Amino acid sequence: MNINFEYKDVSASPRLEAMATEKLEKLEAKYDFIVTTDVYFKTEKTSSADSGMITEVRMNVPGTTLFAESNLGSFEASLAKVVGEVGVQLRKRKEKMQSH
Known part of the structure; x- marks a missing residue:
């Protein structure tokens, strides 16, 4: 798997990058x-300390692209959330692939 960071x-x-990898x-x-x-890391100015650190993951798998985004107070928490969301999408994708 090739991982690109922006x-x-x-x-x-x-x-x-090491944590995401x-x-x-x-x-x-x-x-x-x-x-x-x-993997995209962005900041956004917000009035809340619980948001503003955005992590996006776009994953290419055969037949489709999976995407997840999280906007939390730290990149670490945001990264953990998007990896969990992409994991759920991967599990569903694998189940679909096995049923065909």
């Missing part, structure tokens, strides 16, 4: 049909 209004972070590689171990993954 940052908007955020400086690149090797720590975030670790979580995504766990998904790849369970779902070997993942082709590529794009």
Whole structure:
């Protein structure tokens, strides 16, 4: 699996990339049909301390593209949430693939 990282209004972070890579590689171990993954880290000015750190994951799998987005107070929490959401989508996709 090839993982691409993009940052908007955020400086690149090797720590975030390592954390994202670790979580995504766990998904790849369970779902070997993942082709590529794009991870986007963005900041947004908000009045709330519980939001503003946005993480998006776009994952290419045969036949479709899976997408998840989270807007929380830290990139770590946001990343954990989107990886969980993509994991659910992958499980559903695998079930569909097996039923055909």
